[in-house]
Amino acid sequence: MITASIVTFHTKHDELARLIECVRRSSIDHLYIIDNSSNDELREFIKSHESAHYIHSLNLGYGSGHNIAIRKSIEIGADYHVVLNPDIYWDGDVIGELTKYMDRNPDVGQVMPKIIYPSGETQYLCKLLPTPIDLIGRRFMPIRSYRKKHDYNYELHWTNYDKIMEVPLLSGCFMFLRVSVLEKVGGFDDRYFMYAEDFDLCRRIGEISKTVFYPFVSVTHVYEKGSYKNKKLLKYHIQSIIKYFNKWGWFFDTKRGARNKKCIQTIKLL
Template sequence: MYDMTGSIVTYNTEREDLKKVIGSFLNTDLNIKLWISDNSPSEKIKNEIKELIQEIEEEYNIKNINDKIEYIFNNSNRGYGAGHNSVIEKFGNEMSKYHLILNPDIYFEIGTLEKLFKYMEEHPKIGQIMPKVKYPNGEIQYLCKLIPTPLNLIFRRFFPLKKIKEKMDYDYEMKWSGYDKIMEVPILSGCFMFFRTEKLVSLKGFDERFFMYLEDYDLSRRMNEISETVYYPYAEIVHNHAKESYKSPKMTKIHIKSAIKYFNKWGWVFDKKRRETNKKIKENFIKSEKTR
């Protein structure tokens, strides 16, 4: 059994981004294996992998690197979740203790995986964990979220009044927490999803009805229903987040379609579990603050 497996979904991914994320993941003493699940229209990335592996091996001094990477060409783009599912479907509970789903635009220092691994080993009730996420300039990305309402995902995106938007985000993005404490969070970002493998397999991975966007919300919410989902600020990663849906009309349409699918699945106005979970998260945080 591996200590950890990982998967990265690529689609015409920049070479340097891929080099950084692969090097970050493999630069550990943990027993690991990484899958590159390629949704690109051609096998261009496959042709670059051999050269990349050699560079990573030399730069990071990683031994037996060829045994630690496997490439899958999906021959179609069925979406982000489907790309990761093509990896998850290959193994059962005996493949690894933990599985890490990574965006290609992530990188982190040596020791980061070990911190998260150790904390998960010490807390068996946790099914998913997320570290502190920063922009390349060092600013925090507010990626801990309560379960969203339609207003959170649609109103905040298009409403022009800045003060109202900021007030909504302050609550929705849990900014009142300070992002400096370990806490349970119902929605953790899809850029870095560190799962207990047996829990991830029991949920059968992502819901492939979501081509892109909201598939991480859906999976994180389902994970929170069967285990604890936790933010751990004592490990950090860098996410070179581009917010493509804010720049591209095409990606905006995909984002809106995913939001509609999400609320059709979980409920628009009448979502009792959303209300109960968000209330519980806030109450538990207040209790933990009083006992500090």
């Protein structure tokens, strides 16, 4: 059984309908829409989509919203759970292909397909575990040449994104997760309101199983980069980054160095 969840916040109807249609055409059995909006205006809209379960929730954050659905997926004994951003969509049997891969590889706790822009260009969302320079310096560094060189290594551009590879950090825009592993790690950390909760969850999953990039199917991500345009979202982003490093270590993080080194060495042998 496969479940999925979308956390909405005054999400556009057409954007949500597009994603729900992708889910409807897939092998996902139950879709939970956790609405963090200030009203339940989406309730009537979602009623027309039989496969979707609508839950209006107090807005405690992005990860907390998905945790509502994750707990339900555990309760009903689902095998896999898919965390979806509202601005995701795809063609073809992406869910079926990822399910087959996970079925064949029980040591994998999370898999991410290739993520592309609407133009078809690859989004570089495979990353090493971040240092403060990766998340803070990269965000505010005005020198474009520095950021380009930095991203080439941090986002693993040199791998060409054309092979299956174990990566320590996968994006939260599309997370295909093994429910038994989610149950062990406890889902998202509720202390993150928005941003970095996917870094934290992926890192915890990677401590007990593999986190894998699978490039042979793709999904499209509109990718608005809200914190680059909105000061309130930027504030949430900075607060979450601080929480992440307070939890895992700022400059002294031996696990980070070991996992990043292993990742690079393993990929070079592929």
